Amino acid sequence: MTTAPAIKRLNLFERYLSVWVALCIVAGVALGKLSPALVGALSRMEVSHVNLPVAVLIWLMIYPMMLRIDFAALRDVGRRPTGILVVLFVNWFVKPFSMAVLGWLFFKHLFAGIIGPALGDQYLAGTIILAAAPCTAMVFVWSYLTDGDPAYTLVQVALNDLIMLIAFAPIVILLLGVSNITVPYDVLLYSVVLYIVIPLAAGAVSRATLLRARGLAWFEGVFLARLKPVTIMALLATLVIIFAFQGEVILGKLSHIVLIAIPLLIQVYFNSGLAYGLARWFRVPHSVAAPGALIGASNFFELAVATAISVFGLTSGATLATVVGVLVEVPVMLSVCSFCNRTRDWFPTGLDEEPGSAMQAAIGKAAAAAPPRS
Numbered sequence: 001m002t003t004a005p006a007i008k009r010l011n012l013f014e015r016y017l018s019v020w021v022a023l024c025i026v027a028g029v030a031l032g033k034l035s036p037a038l039v040g041a042l043s044r045m046e047v048s049h050v051n052l053p054v055a056v057l058i059w060l061m062i063y064p065m066m067l068r069i070d071f072a073a074l075r076d077v078g079r080r081p082t083g084i085l086v087v088l089f090v091n092w093f094v095k096p097f098s099m100a101v102l103g104w105l106f107f108k109h110l111f112a113g114i115i116g117p118a119l120g121d122q123y124l125a126g127t128i129i130l131a132a133a134p135c136t137a138m139v140f141v142w143s144y145l146t147d148g149d150p151a152y153t154l155v156q157v158a159l160n161d162l163i164m165l166i167a168f169a170p171i172v173i174l175l176l177g178v179s180n181i182t183v184p185y186d187v188l189l190y191s192v193v194l195y196i197v198i199p200l201a202a203g204a205v206s207r208a209t210l211l212r213a214r215g216l217a218w219f220e221g222v223f224l225a226r227l228k229p230v231t232i233m234a235l236l237a238t239l240v241i242i243f244a245f246q247g248e249v250i251l252g253k254l255s256h257i258v259l260i261a262i263p264l265l266i267q268v269y270f271n272s273g274l275a276y277g278l279a280r281w282f283r284v285p286h287s288v289a290a291p292g293a294l295i296g297a298s299n300f301f302e303l304a305v306a307t308a309i310s311v312f313g314l315t316s317g318a319t320l321a322t323v324v325g326v327l328v329e330v331p332v333m334l335s336v337c338s339f340c341n342r343t344r345d346w347f348p349t350g351l352d353e354e355p356g357s358a359m360q361a362a363i364g365k366a367a368a369a370a371p372p373r374s
Contacts (some may be wrong), residue, residue: 003184010319021327024238028243040245043314045073051314054241055194062195064300065322066142066203069158080152083279083288087156090275090296092167093132095149098270099131100175102263111259119317122258125181129307130269133300135160138289145337150289158297165196169213219282219353221329230243230300238305242323245314261325265332270299272336279347286347290340297336301326 028085032039045052107120107127135157143153169192210219272351279289304322312318 001270002202004273012252020236021323024239027244027325028240028245032244042241043091043245047315051309053310054139054238054314055306057238057241057322058195058236058302059199061200061231061238061302062306063203064224064231065198066161067207067224069161069200069203070154070207070332071158071204078281080288082282083152083245083284083292084156086278086284087292087295088163088350090271090278090292092163094321095134095271095296096128096132096171096175099263100128100179102267103127104179106259106263110303115253115256115259116195118258121179121181122312122317123256123321124179125176125312126304126308126316126323127260127264127267128175129172130264130299130322130325131167131302132175133303133307135295135298135300139295139298142333142337143291143295146340147287147288148293148294149285149287152288153291153295160295161196161200164303165192165200168192168196168303190310192307194310195303207262216333222261235302239323239326242305242314242319256320257324257327260321261328262327265293266330268297268328269336276340282347286340286344290337291349292334293340295335297333298329299313299325301329318369352360 005374042053043051059152065110107115107124108117112120139157140153142148143150207219207330210223214223230328272293276293279292284292301322304325305319308316308319
């Protein structure tokens, strides 16, 4: 008798992330109006363009994500290269540049009469920073909901994080320079070190140390589980602070959130559709294609928010644009998950490798020995 697959659900926070973000907008704006002295004191707590309270909170978000990255999984990257190559092509050769084009079209032309040239530059900068920071730990949730291959998803995420170390700053500098937006390069590079290099190194060292001392079961079942509420609270607290500083701007320009969301939505669906379509064209298995589409649609918004704050300031339009990315991400990703699940039959079944490999016989043997997927 065949057992029906278990229904996969997000937890309460994940399912209503956009609601919590919206509530943080309200709470932050209210804090800014009711306690301007407190907000002013928080804004003055900065060193070298880095706001210390926000930096601590963002570290509490990023560090647990880096702990989840198993870089040893990169050993298997050459075994099924097509899915990896599709994701890397979309993330690093299409996504930042398509966002720059869409941002230029909407913020510098279509919406220019509404938002003005100064805010147009800021919103363009924020969306470029967001698009140049692909992939987040939430991808593991989306991969789970589409029956994605967890090991392959891990490799895709780990490889993206490594590439981000060397590609994020040059791409942002290039695209902002082409858009005639002045960038303090030293601050941007400082942000990369502070929010990528150091957390990545700390996560790798901590992971190796704790795995040796306590084992994988304790590390994942106890340590990471205890950190998850800290990450969630840090995210929400960061948003409250950001919107406390953004309060006057938001109250005066609520429509701007909608305007920022329009090109963000277009580029998310474009990039996820491109990754999914290329995966189908190259006959990549659905368990790899679906997470690939989701990685193409997602952003490392913690890094994007931190970078925008460091480079342009807490009250900047660039920071607001990155936060709007958080607001739209969950409903968009759930819709991409739903589409991938409905189109599962577009992809070949029974293949765990791309066809045409010189090791086809070994591939067929591995596929036959693999446990059946639901």
